[in-house]
Amino acid sequence: MNAERADLPVPDYDHLPVATLAHRVRSLDADALAVLVGYEEEHGAREPVLTVLRARADQLAAGAEPSGGDPAAVQPEHAPPADGAAAPNTDAPPVNPPSHGDPTNPAQPRR
Structure with missing residues (x-):
């Protein structure tokens, strides 16, 4: 496969944490997953990522169906707060002063 980054079925694919990627690829079919495997093998060859992708490909080959969901959906870690409020x-x-030379610091031993 000779896919370009812009053609990948998961936006911002190479910046996703492995755990997030594992959830995102569940909605892909075997062809889309093959695109990601080929891209990863040609570009990063990150073994944890290839393990996740190949495991999902094995599941699909064994009869699993792609789950619902959108691999392009906003990532939870980047989504705006649900109630519209500002982030916490x-x-x-x-920064606390160092313990030496501060007579009010209870962690400083007394002589």
Whole structure:
């Protein structure tokens, strides 16, 4: 197979985590899955990804049917919040001063 990135049946395929990819490929038929296997073999040859793709191809060959769903749907990790609210604050906690030289720090041993 000589597929180009833009022709792949799963958008942004090569940036998906393996677990997400495993769910996305369940909706593909054997031909679309073969396109992904060929692309992966030619470009990344990432063994965990090939394992997932080949396992699904084996399932389809054994009689499994593609599941419903859209492999191009918004990824849950990139979807907007369901209620339209802003995402929760994900700022890092404030940096605490080092324990040495801070007499109010209970972690500092007393002499």
